[in-house]
Amino acid sequence: MSAISSAWKRLPWWVEPMTVVLVLSAFGLYSFVAIALFPGEFRQFVSPFYSPEVPLPNWMPGFVTAPMLVLWIPLGFRATCYYYRKAYYRAFFFDPPACKTGVQQKMDRFWAGKNAAEGYRGERALFVWNNIHRYFLYASIIVVLFLWYEAFRTLLGPQGFQVSVGSLLWFLNIVLLSAYTFSCHSFRHLIGGNKDCYSCLRGGNARRKTYNFVSRLNLQHPQWAWLSLFSLLATDLYLRLLQTGVITDFVIIPFGG
């Protein structure tokens, strides 16, 4: 792992931002096409993009599909996430693209005019909206609960209770999504980061221990962010392969019928 990490660090500076641009763009395109054009269910499996299932009101324009009424929550959560902010400021805005002098040098970016360097506003203008990250966190926790329900629902196959490859994939996905959601910096703040004195609180020691646990989880927040993104993709792809009959879901432990 450390060999991969040191090899990654030796790559030219532009490899990391370009990789982020490619992966996030590809994921955005894939998920948009999937929810806009295709159904998201197959037997007991529901794609994580389609959960929770909400009814689509009749007055909605035709291009709006049911998952779009929910997906703005995880999308907003990721868009305002402290880790993804780092990733897209570096990759999409090149501000800064990397930490070296030559790369960081004053750039008159074409979209910002000649005074780009002095006109920098950081998160004081449009991006001040990133401060509502905590509200996306609260809503995402509800979505995560639904995804746990969907993961357990995959255990109920046509012949009763069973454990299949699909179920394991759904559980892996929700574990990674939960790790990503509960390692969030806003959650860390909510759970204890906003307090200066634990010994002054009732139940302060439990709160401190929870804060320290979340802090340990938070150390890997970027990894959880990427792994959960890939697991979402893998889970949805698995469902598409089942839908098209390319594969069948292999039952590992058949308890039922």
Place this chain on the structure above:
Amino acid sequence: MDRDAANDKSMSSKAHAPVANEDLGKSGGTAKLKIFRGDAEGGREVDYEIPLVEGMVILDAVLGIQAEQAPDLAVRWNCKAAHCGSCSAEINGKPALLCKSRVDEYDGEIHVGPMRAFPVIKDLVSDVSWNYEVSKGIKPFQSDEQAPFTMYEEDVERLYEPKKCIECFMCQDVCHVLRTHHKHAEFAGPRFFVRNQWLEMHPMDNQERLHDLKEDNGLGYCNITKCCTEVCPVGIKITDNSIIPLKERVADEYYDPAKWLMRKIRGR
């Protein structure tokens, strides 16, 4: 006794000298350095070559060059043990402590220059006094109680990390808000967010700093791209453990409508 005193004196003077070749043994090769020579008016990189010694750090090489080839080469240094934060400079365009960077970690020519977020005085020495002015503007620690305080480990464990800071100002140098966007007048920089975090989270402190952080110290300019964390020589997770917690506290106070409503209801 006299001989011991003489030995002590000899040892202490040697501790601050460049590593001599005979002490460590030559490894055979040479190190090629391109060192910035100039001042605030401008300058250029000058090529130097010095015998490579096993275990040599960049500061050894620079001091060797100063001793043998360029006696007018300016470099600031003190402890040579990564504790004082004096020998901060840029190696191959990235801030680093000269005394903590081994020559054999770098391939090919090594470019050494001063920290560019601050005015250059001469060669590798930058004028970092702006940082001390920023420091004066931060509300100092103040408590309702008289020291010595009774504090519990669970309340102060978060304060150890920010106290590790050696004020090398490399995080300030690498921060694009200062280096690229020149927001020195409106932005305190990562070092002072670390200091503010220590003060803000101190259980005995009673000062209100969130308004200053938002308005005077320009916390909102930080877009959390983590260059400061990457270069910190003592491993402080500046972004995750100082800046983001402060941003969250500022969000509590200024950007959270539910908290704003609760404050109104409670009459705060």
